[in-house]
Amino acid sequence: MMQTVAAALACAREVGVPRLDAQLLMARVLGRDRAWLIAHGEDPLTAEEQASFEATLDRRAAGEPLAYLTGERDFRGLALRVDGRVLVPRPETEGLVDWALERLDAITDIAHPDVVDLGTGSGAIALAIAVTCPHASVIATDASPDALDVAAANALRLGVPLRLCRGSWWSALDGSARFHLAVSNPPYIAGDDAHLAALGHEPRMALTPGTDGLSALFEIIEGAGAHLLDGAWLLVEHGHDQAQDVRGRLSARGFVEVETRRDLAGIERCSGGRWRGR
Numbered sequence: 232m233m234q235t236v237a238a239a240l241a242c243a244r245e246v247g248v249p250r251l252d253a254q255l256l257m258a259r260v261l262g263r264d265r266a267w268l269i270a271h272g273e274d275p276l277t278a279e280e281q282a283s284f285e286a287t288l289d290r291r292a293a294g295e296p297l298a299y300l301t302g303e304r305d306f307r308g309l310a311l312r313v314d315g316r317v318l319v320p321r322p323e324t325e326g327l328v329d330w331a332l333e334r335l336d337a338i339t340d341i342a343h344p345d346v347v348d349l350g351t352g353s354g355a356i357a358l359a360i361a362v363t364c365p366h367a368s369v370i371a372t373d374a375s376p377d378a379l380d381v382a383a384a385n386a387l388r389l390g391v392p393l394r395l396c397r398g399s400w401w402s403a404l405d406g407s408a409r410f411h412l413a414v415s416n417p418p419y420i421a422g423d424d425a426h427l428a429a430l431g432h433e434p435r436m437a438l439t440p441g442t443d444g445l446s447a448l449f450e451i452i453e454g455a456g457a458h459l460l461d462g463a464w465l466l467v468e469h470g471h472d473q474a475q476d477v478r479g480r481l482s483a484r485g486f487v488e489v490e491t492r493r494d495l496a497g498i499e500r501c502s503g504g505r506w507r508g509r
């Protein structure tokens with residue numbers, strides 16, 4: 232039976248998909264924007280449009296992230312292309328970028344500070360830094376060649392120069408590479424955390440380092456000394472109950488000015504410190 236735009240959107244509610252999500256999916260199917268949908272509620276859908284809308288609706292109802300279905304996610308004003316090869320950038324990670332930009336702002340004596348984003352995924356953090364701070368020289372790493380393909384495509388689309396290196400954490404880089412600032416949002420969910428089930432559409436390696444949620448964070452902290460210039464900053468995102476452990480490890484490893492920042496929900500979300508070469 233031929234349906235109108237409005238009737239198809241009304242069906243979305245019945246399968247438990249929120250109205251905004253349904254509108255964004257419909258807009259994508261029709262190649263229109265939300266304003267158009269509202270003005271054209273009584274327009275009939277073709278059979279193909281209806282089938283294609285219902286297919287994406289079913290996928291959304293089954294828990295697939297909206298960003299994978301629309302193929303896009305906004306991160307600090309950047310329209311990033313995302314798909315199942317990378318983690319969907321989270322709003323709380325924007326706070327890590329804000330902090331990184333503050334640290335870069337404070338570097339006034341170096342024309343082109345060297346920055347690395349470890350485990351870049353879609354490239355969100357590295358690209359947000361590179362766009363805001365074009366004088367910085369930004370390198371992004373990832374162990375996943377698929378993720379690097381996504382990051383490279385995003386850099387190309389945004390016209391942002393980004394050097395990409397494949398490998399796990401610091402091992403992606405030349406032994407001699409040294410940075411003024413290192414940032415990372417590594418996998419930090421414990422392998423047996425019940426949370427993971429709900430995140431089954433995203434790459435597991437981007438979410439969990441395995442059994443212990445802290446292992447990637449600790450590996451990054453342990454290896455940092457060999458790649459940070461004296462006075463450089465290391466800033467990492469972590470889970471809601473990991474701040475104390477991360478601060479402890481940073482201090483034990485020789486970082487000073489160690490602190491934690493909260494996200495917009497008030498959760499301790501990022502920790503970092505300044506490297507005092509040893």
Ligand code: GLN
Pocket residue numbers: 321416417418419420430437438439
């Ligand atoms: N913040 C993500 C979540 O809890 C996890 C991202 C990560 O492991 N780096 O959904």
